[in-house]
Amino acid sequence: MATDTTKYKFNHSMLRVKDPKESVKFYEFLGMKLINKIENPDAKFDLYFLAYDSPSAVSHGKHWTDREGIIELTHNYGTESDPEYKIVNGNTEPHRGFGHVCVSVDNIQAARNSPTGACDWVEVISLNSVEATAEVKETSVEKYRMNHTMIRVKDHEKSLAFYQDVMGMKLKRTSENPSAKFNLYFLGYGPAAPKTGGANGNPIADSEGLLELTWNYGTESDPEFKYHNGNDQPQGFGHICVSVDDLDAACARFEEKGVSWKKRLTEGRMKNIAFVLDPDNYWIEVIQNEGPKTRTN
Structure with missing residues (x-):
């Protein structure tokens, strides 16, 4: 079993949003299109995936995991009606990242x-x-x-x-x-x-x-200096995501490289995603590129 890093893709960047209707509308104003939506009512959150998808777009018509340059918006139910809820944007102290x-x-x-x-x-x-x-x-x-x-x-x-x-x-x-x-x-x-x-x-x-x-x-x-990863409170930016040619082989390679894990494939309920931590504790999601290959397990 082998994995080829030249086939990896920087698939998406995840941002939390307060009101999905307003945020989806904004990115559509930027010319993006909603190419996928994953609803998770049991866990009370939904995911919206937006990308450029005109006939002349780089990844037009491809499976959403077989693309680069996607914005994933994560909405946790109820935030849109909470006047106190705010998203940290990562550019203000002390939560820059x-x-x-x-x-x-x-x-x-x-x-x-x-x-x-x-x-x-x-x-x-x-x-x-x-x-x-x-x-x-x-x-x-x-x-x-x-x-x-x-x-x-x-x-x-x-x-x-x-x-x-x-x-x-x-x-x-x-x-x-x-x-x-x-x-x-x-x-x-x-x-x-x-x-x-x-x-x-x-x-x-x-x-x-x-x-x-x-x-x-x-x-x-500066031994005391660190950036805010967006997942510690207060939250905002969530992660970047890389889609790979063979998810199991890629994770085995990461294990050999001695990465710090936020979530291994074998952990938690979702066995089709993993999360690696970078040197600044930012999360990197790893998923199967299902354009050329579908993971069966």
Whole structure:
């Protein structure tokens, strides 16, 4: 039994929401479509999976586990009617950790002026250069992509080693900002990114399903410093999810790598998902990619 990390996919990022009707409507304004819904009335929560799914979308028509760039919204029953309930967004002290999701668009100026314009913590970047979009007055959501999810990390060396050596991702771009004392690292599956080119010098602007690690200088040397993982109270961001070619073999490989587990396949009621912990205690869900292969047990 073997697993091939080159076939892994950064499937989705999970965010908790207070009111699913309003949140689904918002992401539909961004051009996404509801591609799957999983209801769990016994446990009193529902899951909504949204993605770009126009005919020109990267993963159009594929099984939801055989995609990248999905947003999973988790709704716990009753929160929508609780005036005291709030979601922590990961960008305010003392609960910083998760930063944002990012959508790449064909014309950033036109997108800002349209009903699909984003609100706080949804970053918007351009697929095209300023010169290429200067004469374009419209935007087409059919060209949009869920480009990346950003999380902050304490020790960039440990996190880069984990996501490359353990999770099998490739480092596709590094953006160093010494004057502001932070670096950005973009990782993902699939082919390596070109060295140059892309919109405004960004060769991965047209990619889908990337993970951005933000490292602020000095955090790695502070023994008391830690980020909020979104699952400790107060809650917000939940996890990222990787779909794999063979779930049992992938989990056996993770075991050999000595990962920290939040949930093994054999634990709990759900035997079709596992959760690995990264160096900052963020949760990584692992599921079977059911596009090419269905897990029978």
